Structures are given as structure tokens and as C-alpha cells.
Amino acid sequence: LRDYALASAFRDRRFKPLQANELPLIHCGVSLLTNFEDVDSIWDWEVGKHGIWICEKRNATYLPEVASQQGWTQEQALRSLVVKALGHDYTAAELPPSMTLTRYQSSKAGLSFAAYKQQVADGLLRSALNPGFRA
Numbered sequence: 001l002r003d004y005a006l007a008s009a010f011r012d013r014r015f016k017p018l019q020a021n022e023l024p025l026i027h028c029g030v031s032l033l034t035n036f037e038d039v040d041s042i043w044d045w046e047v048g049k050h051g052i053w054i055c056e057k058r059n060a061t062y063l064p065e066v067a068s069q070q071g072w073t074q075e076q077a078l079r080s081l082v083v084k085a086l087g088h089d090y091t092a093a094e095l096p097p098s099m100t101l102t103r104y105q106s107s108k109a110g111l112s113f114a115a116y117k118q119q120v121a122d123g124l125l126r127s128a129l130n131p132g133f134r135a
Helices: 002-010 020-025 064-070 074-086 113-121
Strands: 027-038 051-055 059-062 100-112
Touching: 020 113, 027 113, 051 074, 059 064, 059 074, 064 074, 064 100, 100 113
Parallel strands: none
Antiparallel strands: 027 100, 051 059, 051 100
16 A cells, blocks of 8 residues: 555556645555446446456456546446557447446545644654654
8 A cells, every 4th residue: 555655646647746834735655456346337326436457458447436536427427437548539339249338336534644643743643754764
């Protein structure tokens, strides 16, 4: 988990690396993915309830909240996910027959940096940033 957090903060090419002065502004969230189900149809999932994961040449997923946060319909979310995975668009009728879609649900927890610092100071958490970190 620590490695993923650091990769997201400093090595995700989609975003500028996190700066020290931004730490007080961040809120970190972790989603526990559950209830994975293979589906018979690419439409057998609900926006806002299910995350979707497609497998083809490359895998790609959207957490359950992504489609609703973006205001997407099922079709818009699926098309965007296919572009994310394959690098180009398909209509639903043209989807590769070998592509599989799995739906899932998630449980999410989050913590602000201020709350994190307080929990470290109270001895409830050990800093994951580095062993010498002081909140």
C-alpha cells in the first residue's frame, strides 16, 4: 500500500508530483474491492454501484464512483474504459469478442493529512513515509 501511495504521489505521469507545500491539502483514500462477478453482458452493472474491470490486451478498471462522478452513462463509461485499456475507441458492437468484463463493489476509507498527523502524534499510527518522519 505504501508503494502504491508513493507511486501515485510522485511517479504517475498523468499528474505533477506532489509538492511538500501541498501535503496539508491532501486527502488519501483507499478502496477495498469486493464481490467480483463475471457478467453475461457488458451492460450487466449499475453506474454508482459497481466498478468495472475489462481484460483484453491490457487491463483497465474504474472504481464504482468514477462513472457517476463524471456524469457518465454506462456506454460512456465503457467506451472510456476501452480507450484507457486499448488506446482507441470501439462502439459496443465492435468490442473485441475476447474482452471480458468483471463487475465489483468497493468499500472506501479516507484520511486527511491533518488527521493522519494527529493519529501519528497520538501513537495510533506509525508514519508510512519514512521511519524518521515526525508529524
